[in-house]
Amino acid sequence: MLPGNEALFSLETASDYVKDEKACFYxxxxxxxxxxxxxxxxxxxxxxxxxxxxxxxxxxxx
Structure with missing residues (x-):
């Protein structure tokens, strides 16, 4: 249950410094x-x- 009248979602990623292909997916x-x-x-x-x-x-x- 969310009180109030809105829900905020923040999706953030980091730079691809590892070069791992599986880490690129979310x-x-x-x-x-x-x-x-x-x-x-x-x-x-x-x-x-x-x-x-x-x-x-x-x-x-x-």
């Missing part, structure tokens, strides 16, 4: 499945609290 696979729900009035404030906790954690980690 792969990445991602499945994103979205669900929509209508929160009740009580769940809205709980969701806001989760979003603020996620934002605070991201700021503290930076």
């Amino acid at each position: 792969g990445f696979k991602c499945f994103a499945i979205g669900y929509e729900f209508s929160p009740s009035p009580d769940e809205g404030i709980i969701q806001l609290e989760k979003e603020m906790a996620n934002l605070g954690g991201a700021c503290a980690a930076a």
Whole structure:
């Protein structure tokens, strides 16, 4: 489960200083499945609290 409204993926490679053919290959696979729900009035404030906790954690980690 990903909190928030976006997911970021960063694919990075290094220079080919080894000249190993097998080291040149890499792969990445991602499945994103979205669900929509209508929160009740009580769940809205709980969701806001989760979003603020996620934002605070991201700021503290930076």
